[in-house]
Amino acid sequence: MNIHAKSIRYFDTILRSGSIREAARRLHVDGSAVNRQLLNLEGEIGAALFERLPGGLRLTEAGQIFSQHVVTVLQDEQRTLAELELLQGVERGEIRVAAAESLNADFLPAVLENMLQRYPKVRIHTFMLGSEPIAQQVSSGEVDVGVAFAMQDTPDLTCAGSGIFRLGAIMAPDHPLAACKEVSFDDCAAFPLIMANPDFAVHSLLLPLMQKAARPVQPVVYTGAIELMRQLAMRGVGIAFQTRIGLKALCENRRLAYVPLRESENVAAHLGVYVRSARALPPAVTALIAIMNEQLGSLQREEAGAD
Template structure:
């Protein structure tokens, strides 16, 4: 069922792809027909929606205003269709989730498994991003739900669940610091460090400790993925930093050790579940958020027990 005019869907596709040719490819329509739809839409609105640049298309100020309207229209359509299906006893839906990569090991698989068990007809799409990218995707309507650490406050985002987790130093089980109950950042800095790139929330959380270090700290690797940082820590290449989330199995198998940072009270990580502000959520998205909060409560209980 397509409730809204083709022009709105075509405009949305052009926004997402940045070019008429790529949008036409994704929509499986002729490029000239797509261009005519855009020209007709601009004529109807009475303003250019895109600047035509050599590098592609860029939204004009009018285009940015119209794009926000289109996001609302399309998301409200998803909610309406889901509610109509619920009236017929059908629990369907399609949900797009952007999440921090570190949630891949435990949190996200547990959430998705539970969601699919309870609502097998719901389709799920997941995307792994840094916190800044997740915030942008949720506020722009590209995804329905974002789950990230240390997200900045924004009027475009509403937090619908969250919790505080201590940062830990992660290392090989035979590392000299692995047997301690807690360590300071200075203790860790005496050894090679493996840190994430700036796009990851943990990097920004550690900046204060880096700036206040007695001696300049130069990590041996800036990793572009949490899994790479973990692998290097397991192999004894250096000490990494993250929360306890996702480490339970690795530590139980004696493949990795984690030790809480003494400074964690000052650099604790807030894990939040976010949606676009003022959006009326479809039933499937509401159900997913409820399951996420159930899983989050379980992780917080473990965190409190380990503190």
């Protein structure tokens, strides 16, 4: 069901696809129909919304302002439809979630299992991204909820729940440091290191320790794949750095060792659940956030019990 003007939906499709031809293909209409809707919209507003360039379309200043209005209108449509469905006793909807890859092992499976047990008619789309792209996706309305570490506070985002988790060194169970109660970054730097790429939150958190290290830090592997870091650490290739989230089973089965970093009080990882500011959330999104906060609370209790 579409309850808003056709021109708004056409504008949104043009913006997402980058051209009138591609927008027409996605909308299953003729290109002239899309162009006509855009021209009518620009006529009503009294300003061009796109610059027509050889390589495609680019938003004008007026287009950028109007695009924010469109995000609000279309998200409010989702909320309104969900509320109308609830009045009929139907608890369903579609939710788009962007999350850090490290949450795949434990946090997200637990949250989604719980959500779908309670609300089996809800459909959830997930996207694995870094912290900066997650912030952009939530801000632009591409996704409803973002879950990430060390996200920068901006006026466009509201934190709907959070937890603080200690960073630790992960390594093979037979590593010389595996039996330690805690280790310093310098202790770890005496061995081969496996580091996250610079665009990952954990890299930013560790950067001050790398800069203060007693010896030059020269990792044997840089990677943007959290699971690869875990696998290499388990195989004894080197030491990597993560929070406890998603490691419980691996540590209990002695496939991996987690040792807290001594300095992690100053570089603890802040995991947050984010939505776009000033948005009225649909019931399904509100329910998902509540379950995420339940899971965050459970993980925080485990964290406190492990210290």
